[in-house]
Amino acid sequence: MQIIFEEKAGLVPISIETETDGTLFLELEAPEPLSLGPEFSVETICEAVGLSPDDLEVQNHFPRVASVGLPFLMVELTCREALQKARTKLESSQVLRDQGVPYIHLYMCSHDEYDIRARMFAPFEGVFEDPATGSANCALAGLLADLMEAEQGHFSWKIAQGVEMGRPSILHARAKKIEGQVVKTWIGGNCVQMGEGTLQVP
Numbered sequence: 001m002q003i004i005f006e007e008k009a010g011l012v013p014i015s016i017e018t019e020t021d022g023t024l025f026l027e028l029e030a031p032e033p034l035s036l037g038p039e040f041s042v043e044t045i046c047e048a049v050g051l052s053p054d055d056l057e058v059q060n061h062f063p064r065v066a067s068v069g070l071p072f073l074m075v076e077l078t079c080r081e082a083l084q085k086a087r088t089k090l091e092s093s094q095v096l097r098d099q100g101v102p103y104i105h106l107y108m109c110s111h112d113e114y115d116i117r118a119r120m121f122a123p124f125e126g127v128f129e130d131p132a133t134g135s136a137n138c139a140l141a142g143l144l145a146d147l148m149e150a151e152q153g154h155f156s157w158k159i160a161q162g163v164e165m166g167r168p169s170i171l172h173a174r175a176k177k178i179e180g181q182v183v184k185t186w187i188g189g190n191c192v193q194m195g196e197g198t199l200q201v202p
Contacts, residue, residue: 007031009069019190027172027188028134030068034142034175034182037065040096045075048096049104049121050089055082057108065101066143068185070135072120073101074143077108080117084164088121088128097124105136107159115157116140119164131162132169138187145175145182152178 005012010031017025039062042053056063057076065071073096077083086106096104102125107118118140120133130136137159145155155175162169174186 007069015188023190023192025188025190027174027186028138030135030138030142030185030187032067032069034139034146034185035067036143036146037067037071037101038099039064040073040099040101044096045073045104048089049075049106050087051077051082051085054078055085060147061143064143066139068135068139068142070103070139071101072103072105072133072136072139074140075104075106077106080108080110083108083117083119086119086121088123094124103136105133105140107140110160113158114160114170116159117163118159118161120161129162129165131165131167132171132189133161134171134187134189137161137171137173138185141173141175141187142182142185145177145185148177150177151180 001016003014012028012031014026014028019025042056045063046053055077057078060076063073063075066074083106102122104121107116110117120130120136157173159171159173171187171189175182176184
């Protein structure tokens with residue numbers, strides 16, 4: 001089954017499948033193609049999230065903005081320990097906010113039961129940390145696919161988020177690349193119904 005949400009970023013197709021154990025798997029397609037924004041210095045990021053330059057991995061890319069509808073500052077870290085000790089500092093993060101980047105998405109390639117472990121901070125939006133951020137990880141999938149040498153292909157990642165805040169979540173991200181361009185990205189995961197209601201339309 002498929003439904004479509006009308007969001008500020010555009011129309012968002014969402015597929016809904018029932019798995020063999022009865023749980024639901026929902027996946028949405030990003031409303032916009034990947035767009036990449038400015039890069040930020042290592043020093044600026046370290047000040048904002050309480051890390052040292054050695055904690056940041058810059059071989060693949062410098063901290064930079066990526067979006068598939070909502071912009072996030074993507075920062076790759078070297079190890080899980082760096083991810084665990086990250087903390088946002090409001091005064092230092094203000095520099096990023098002043099430049100139009102209220103969302104900070106930290107990630108590292110974990111090479112365990114997950115491909116990626118991530119954390120997302122948005123202190124100026126009233127979200128000091130989010131346990132599962134589909135828009136951020138969808139943009140991350142687009143960025144990672146863009147960085148790959150392969151000119152085309154269909155790539156996927158299993159992502160753990162929310163572990164450090166005691167609300168572990170698992171997300172599944174995908175990206176499609178054709179002739180060197182990321183043309184589509186998706187994010188999905190299993191969910192359990194927690195409530196229901198009705199909407200009356202006059």
